[in-house]
Amino acid sequence: MATSRHSNVLPGFNLALGYTLVYLSLIVLIPLAAVFIKSTSLSAAEFWNVVTAPRVVASYKISFGLSLLAAAINVVFGLMLAWALVRYSFPGKKLVDALVDLPFALPTAVTGIALTAIYAGNGWLGKPLEAIGLKVAYSPPGILVALIFIGLPFVVRTVQPILEDLDTELEEAAASLGARRWQTFRRVVLPILLPALLTGFALAFARAVGEYGSVIFIAGNMPFVSEITPLMIITKLEQYDYVGATAIAAVMLVLSFFLLLVINLLQAWTARRTGRNR
Amino acid sequence: MSIEVRNINKQFGNFVALDDVSLDFPTGQLVALLGPSGCGKTTLLRIIAGLESADQGHVLLEGEDASNTHVRERQVGFVFQHYALFRHMSVFENVAFGLRVKARKPPEAEIRKKVHALLDLVQLDWLADRFPAQLSGGQRQRIALARALAVEPRVLLLDEPFGALDAKVRKELRRWLRQLHDELHITSIFVTHDQEEALEVADRVVLMNRGRVEQIGSPEEVYQHPATPFVYGFLGAVNYFHGRAEEGRVRVGEDLLHHETDALTESLAPGASVVAFVRPHELDVLVGEDIGNIGVAARISRILAFGVTARIELEGINGATGQHFEVEITREQVEQQGLSEGLEVRLVPSRLKVFEHNTTETS
Numbered sequence: 001m002a003t004s005r006h007s008n009v010l011p012g013f014n015l016a017l018g019y020t021l022v023y024l025s026l027i028v029l030i031p032l033a034a035v036f037i038k039s040t041s042l043s044a045a046e047f048w049n050v051v052t053a054p055r056v057v058a059s060y061k062i063s064f065g066l067s068l069l070a071a072a073i074n075v076v077f078g079l080m081l082a083w084a085l086v087r088y089s090f091p092g093k094k095l096v097d098a099l100v101d102l103p104f105a106l107p108t109a110v111t112g113i114a115l116t117a118i119y120a121g122n123g124w125l126g127k128p129l130e131a132i133g134l135k136v137a138y139s140p141p142g143i144l145v146a147l148i149f150i151g152l153p154f155v156v157r158t159v160q161p162i163l164e165d166l167d168t169e170l171e172e173a174a175a176s177l178g179a180r181r182w183q184t185f186r187r188v189v190l191p192i193l194l195p196a197l198l199t200g201f202a203l204a205f206a207r208a209v210g211e212y213g214s215v216i217f218i219a220g221n222m223p224f225v226s227e228i229t230p231l232m233i234i235t236k237l238e239q240y241d242y243v244g245a246t247a248i249a250a251v252m253l254v255l256s257f258f259l260l261l262v263i264n265l266l267q268a269w270t271a272r273r274t275g276r277n278r
Numbered sequence: 279m280s281i282e283v284r285n286i287n288k289q290f291g292n293f294v295a296l297d298d299v300s301l302d303f304p305t306g307q308l309v310a311l312l313g314p315s316g317c318g319k320t321t322l323l324r325i326i327a328g329l330e331s332a333d334q335g336h337v338l339l340e341g342e343d344a345s346n347t348h349v350r351e352r353q354v355g356f357v358f359q360h361y362a363l364f365r366h367m368s369v370f371e372n373v374a375f376g377l378r379v380k381a382r383k384p385p386e387a388e389i390r391k392k393v394h395a396l397l398d399l400v401q402l403d404w405l406a407d408r409f410p411a412q413l414s415g416g417q418r419q420r421i422a423l424a425r426a427l428a429v430e431p432r433v434l435l436l437d438e439p440f441g442a443l444d445a446k447v448r449k450e451l452r453r454w455l456r457q458l459h460d461e462l463h464i465t466s467i468f469v470t471h472d473q474e475e476a477l478e479v480a481d482r483v484v485l486m487n488r489g490r491v492e493q494i495g496s497p498e499e500v501y502q503h504p505a506t507p508f509v510y511g512f513l514g515a516v517n518y519f520h521g522r523a524e525e526g527r528v529r530v531g532e533d534l535l536h537h538e539t540d541a542l543t544e545s546l547a548p549g550a551s552v553v554a555f556v557r558p559h560e561l562d563v564l565v566g567e568d569i570g571n572i573g574v575a576a577r578i579s580r581i582l583a584f585g586v587t588a589r590i591e592l593e594g595i596n597g598a599t600g601q602h603f604e605v606e607i608t609r610e611q612v613e614q615q616g617l618s619e620g621l622e623v624r625l626v627p628s629r630l631k632v633f634e635h636n637t638t639e640t641s
Contacts, residue, residue, distance in 0.1 A: 169362040172329050175349045176356040177376035177429055187379070191366045 032253060038246040050247045055223050056232050063229040064255065066140060067208035070147035071155075074204045075197050078155025085156070086163040100156050103149055108213025115146055116218045138220025143228065146214045151204030158200035162193055194270050202263040209256050279340045279432040279465050280305045281326060286335035288321055288489075295321040296332070297489040303433075306463045308456070310470055310480035314512070318489040319469045320437055326467065327435050328352045339432065355426030355464075359438040361418040363410040369421050370406040373397060376429035396424040399458070416447040423458075436468035440475065448472075452479050473513050477501060485509050507633045510555045517561065517603045519554040519574060520635065523547070528554050528632060531596050533574045537630035551635035556627040558606040563590065564624045565615050573626035576603055578619050581612060588612045595622065 039047065050056070084090075085097055103111065119126040119137040129136055136142045166189065174184040212230040219226045229252050236245035281303040288296040295318045303309050311319040324330040326337055328349035336345045344352055364372050373393045377384055384392075397403040400420040410418055419439055426434065439455070440448040456479050459466055470476050476483050477497040485492040485500060485508075493505040504510040521530035523546040528535045535554060546552060564573060576592035583589075587606045594601035603625060617623070 167360075167362065169358050169360065170364065172349070173356065173358060173362040173364075173425075174375070174379075176327060176329070176352075176354060177379065177425065178350050179375070179379040180350065183379045187375070188364055 035246050035249050035253065038243060039250045041243050042247055047247050050244045051251045055227070056229070056248060058224045059227045059229045059232045060251075060255070062140065062143065062227060063209055063252075064259070066144050066147055066228075067205050068259075070144055070151055070208050071201045071205035073144075073148055074151045074155045075201050078152055078200060078204075079159055079193070079197065081152075082156045082159040082163055086160060100153050102153075103151075104153050108150070108211065109217070111149060111214035112146065112217030115142070115149065115214065119145060119218065137218050138222075138226070140226050142218040142220065143215050143226060146218050147208040147211060150211055150214060151208050154203035154207065155197070155200030158203065159193060159196045162196040166192060191270075195267055198263055198267045198270070202260055205263075206256065206260060209252070280338075281433055281465060281467070282338040282341075283322070283326065284336045284338065286322065286325060286332045286337075288318070288325065288330070288332050294489050296325075299335075299486075299489070299491055301484060301491065301494070303465060303467060305465050307481040308459045308466045308468070308479065309482045309484060310468055310476035311484050311486060312470055312473060312476040312512075313486035313492075315471055317486045319471075319486050322486075323435050323437055323467060323469050326433075327354050327356050329356070353429065353432045355423075355429065355431030355434045357419070357422050357426050357434070357436040357439050359441045361410070361415075361422045361442075363418055363422055363425070365410050367409075368406065369397070369402070369408050369410070369413070372410065372421060373425045373428050375425060380429075392428065396428055397421075399427070400424045414447075415443045416451055419443065419451065420454075427462075431464070434464050434466040436466065438469050438471070440472075441470070448475070455479060477513070485512065487512075504555075504631070507553065507555065510631060510633075515558050515604055517556045517558065518601075519556070521552060521554065523550045523552045523632070528552055528630070530554075530574055533571050533596060533624075535574065535627055535630055536572070537627070537632055546632070546634060552632050553635050554627075555631045555633070556629065558589070558604045559587070560627055560629040561603070561605045562626045562628060563605055563607060563611070563615065563617065564626055565617065565621065573624035574603075576623060576625050578617060578621045578623060581617060581619060583609050583612060590617065592623070592625065 042050065081100065085093065085100075116123075116137050118124050119129070119142055121127065121130050121135075121137070123137070126137055134141065136145060170188055170192075171184050174188045179187065210230065212228075212234070215228055216231060219228065219231075221227055221231060229248065233245045233248050233252075236242075236248065283299060283301050286296050286299045288294075297318075299318070299322060301322075311322060313319050321330060325332050328337075328344070328347060332345070336343050338344065339347075339352065349356075364375065367375070370393055373396055374389050377389045377392065383389075394403055394406070397406055400423060402417055402420055402424070405413060405417065405421075410421070413421065419442075423436075423439075436455075440451050443451065452475055455468075468480070477500075480497060482494065483497055483500050484494050487508045493500050493509045495503075500509060501513050504513060510516055519528060519530050519535060521528040521535070524534075525548065526536060526539055528537065537554070562573075574594060575596045576594050578590055579593050580591040581588060582591070586608075588609045588611075590605045590607065590612070592603045592605065594603065605625065611617075
């Protein structure tokens with residue numbers, strides 16, 4: 001009874017588990033716990049007042065709403081981009097493939113400045129857009145553009161390997177059974193890509209919620225209109241209101257964790273529904 | 279439904295996959311496309327299905343030109359070598375797929391009835407709720423076949439259907455496919471590189487090599503009367519003798535091989551370079567007797583006597599030095615004649631097929 005006879009093929013489970021827990025604690029859990037501990041120096045009423053201040057609540061809406069929207073847009077266009085990169089060959093394909101990673105590598109401030117220059121009222125794209133009545137820079141659409149930009153690689157890179165493994169025979173089989181192109185995509189291709197798309201969505205969303213550098217230049221940072229939550233935290237910090245900053249940070253953490261949990265559960269559900277976890 | 283292909287050409291870059299191929303597949307028959315890998319058989323099947331398009335030529339289904347018909351409208355059932363089952367759907371949903379994507383979707387009760395009938399047909403109804411990953415290779419291929427049959431195809435096309443299975447399962451499925459075809463009588467073409475499989479299962483065999491059709495016929499015809507050296511070499515084990523034509527015989531160095539004359543050998547000029555084919559069981563082994571230069575001199579290098587027949591490997595001496603031969607005789611003969619390794623014998627063919635050497639293409 002003391003030692004299990006059920007030995008595993010791969011040794012070192014205990015070691016791996018111990019290492020994982022220690023590492024995760026040091027790098028992730030302890031710093032995050034500090035946020036919560038710090039924020040408890042506020043009384044419940046004070047805490048509630050800080051985190052539900054109208055200006056802060058408006059920033060939650062901007063941050064989470066636009067991040068979800070940006071991730072959703074990235075799922076659609078990231079999938080199209082990945083599809084083109086995997087299924088077709090065209091001149092400059094290698095270059096395009098390399099460009100996809102650029103948002104990972106670029107310092108976020110550079111991204112912000114570049115996007116602002118282009119989408120500002122006198123910029124290359126900002127001018128014609130403003131002429132048709134769409135103000136991008138210094139307004140919520142500008143934030144959206146920045147969040148789409150930084151989130152794009154996540155969807156492309158998670159979907160790409162799955163697409164490469166996807167046998168064209170499956171689509172041929174579907175076609176020979178009388179399925180139209182759309183039916184084949186909807187019933188055969190999409191269900192197979194769905195877990196990867198959800199992962200890409202989650203990553204792009206998580207990145208977008210935490211983004212600060214690129215957004216801050218293009219957002220215009222008008223209270224109630226284009227202020228993101230990370231900016232609220234920075235603002236508090238600049239006023240030496242560390243406790244207030246951590247209170248908002250704690251709320252942000254809980255909200256993000258909750259949303260990522262939902263996405264994970266969704267993923268588990270699709271996996272179960274399609275027979276992968278049996 | 280009958281299938282005809284007319285003057286099909288297909289190139290991949292510089293590689294000629296199909297070179298002016300014309301074939302008729304009569305209604306209700308099970309035809310095998312047989313040939314070595316790269317001979318164009320799969321390409322031809324895919325062109326018939328509409329999964330690939332020919333550079334030139336036409337595909338006629340029931341006399342109607344279907345060259346420009348999309349695969350979805352051709353009503354062909356296609357079975358892939360690696361099954362191509364939808365792994366995110368249960369076995370039931372896989373089979374139901376073709377019914378669910380129909381423009382006029384049948385009612386759910388009808389779909390259920392039909393899918394279960396098909397699963398019964400392939401004897402796997404008890405697996406309806408499983409997923410493809412939980413099935414064995416043989417079961418997967420049977421499900422793939424049930425799925426293809428669900429849309430009531432006019433023809434059934436199978437691309438190396440048993441190629442990914444192990445030998446025992448393959449044999450079982452062969453017999454099963456033949457039975458199924460006898461029940462359904464649907465015009466079927468299957469591609470294989472396994473000559474045994476083709477000869478055992480098919481009504482007719484089409485032998486292909488390098489994008490061309492070498493011979494068409496019943497399994498007996500092609501096995502007993504191979505039309506070309508390629509077919510001779512491809513269908514079963516064979517011994518080659520290179521030599522020169524003389525009247526009614528072939529001279530291999532000092533040795534002589536006699537043969538019956540036919541239209542082909544009559545046309546040979548005396549002295550022409552020829553190659554003679556003999557199957558292992560068509561060679562007699564003679565020991566010790568003084569028969570002059572009849573047959574080819576050889577030395578026994580190995581005797582493998584563990585089956586019903588004994589297989590003897592020999593090495594040529596004199597005229598056929600350096601060549602290897604294979605003979606199949608009964609175990610009794612081996613004992614009676616006192617054959618042993620290292621013994622020098624003469625090989626005399628009871629049946630010999632002679633082709634002119636310059637047209638020889640062996641596999």
